[in-house]
Amino acid sequence: MKHSKGNIHNIETFGTFDGPGIRYVLFLQGCPFKCGFCHNRDSWSTKTNSLMSVDDVMQDYANYEAFYKKGGITVSGGEPLMQASFVYDLFKTAKNKHIHTTLDTSAACYNPKNNAIIKDVLSQTDLVLLDIKHIDKQAHQTLTGSSNHHVLAFLDLLEALNIKTIIRHVLIPTINDDEQSILSLQNHLKHYHTIEKVEVLPYHTNGKHKWTDLGLDYPLEGIPPMEKSVAMAVEKRLNQNLPLHQTLSSVQKDYA
Ligand code: SF4
Known part of the structure; x- marks a missing residue:
């Protein structure tokens, strides 16, 4: 069967961060x-970078x-779902090889309203890592240039299809680390049985140079990296899924 080709930004052959075990x-x-904190600014363009077929990828994987x-x-x-047909072909081939x-x-x-190919991709997917940038619609729009409506709708789809999910949330000082944002996120996520855990990633500025290299101003200039201890405390809280009053007191303690 003829497969589509993927437009590849980069390959990591020894990944230990994006899913279980060591990964391709x-x-x-x-x-x-258009996330203001994006550490892969050079990945936004849809211009052809490097084309690989499913066979190319599987041979490299081998x-x-x-x-x-x-x-x-x-x-x-x-965003891999921009190339959903390629991801479907690749995952289908991978699943055939266990x-x-x-x-x-x-x-x-x-x-x-047009999710047939996305459902096809998910039929071949063992685990989804879903990034939620901000739970508040307006703040999400400001941070990414788009509403989070479709992100939360996708989470509904994962729940409906019972797809194993890990939520990822980059915690950014002054952007989404306030009490209301954390509480709203916690309250939203606690209804989803398909979520295995929430990973809170501390905001860092390691990708800032990519903006500079492209001659662009860095949108979050002046915002410091998030302290790891704060990110860990918020992660603990989001995973505890405690009732409201307990949650509030625990995070206040963690921040103290
Ligand atoms: S979703 Fe945001 S952080 Fe991820 S690549 Fe796109 S712009 Fe960058």
């Missing part, structure tokens, strides 16, 4: 979000297969 991580080119016993393949971005598949997405291009 394929970063696809193109993203419709070069390192011995390392991936408890890992598998992760497709990330940019390779674990992880989709790392911000669901930036999800459309509930």
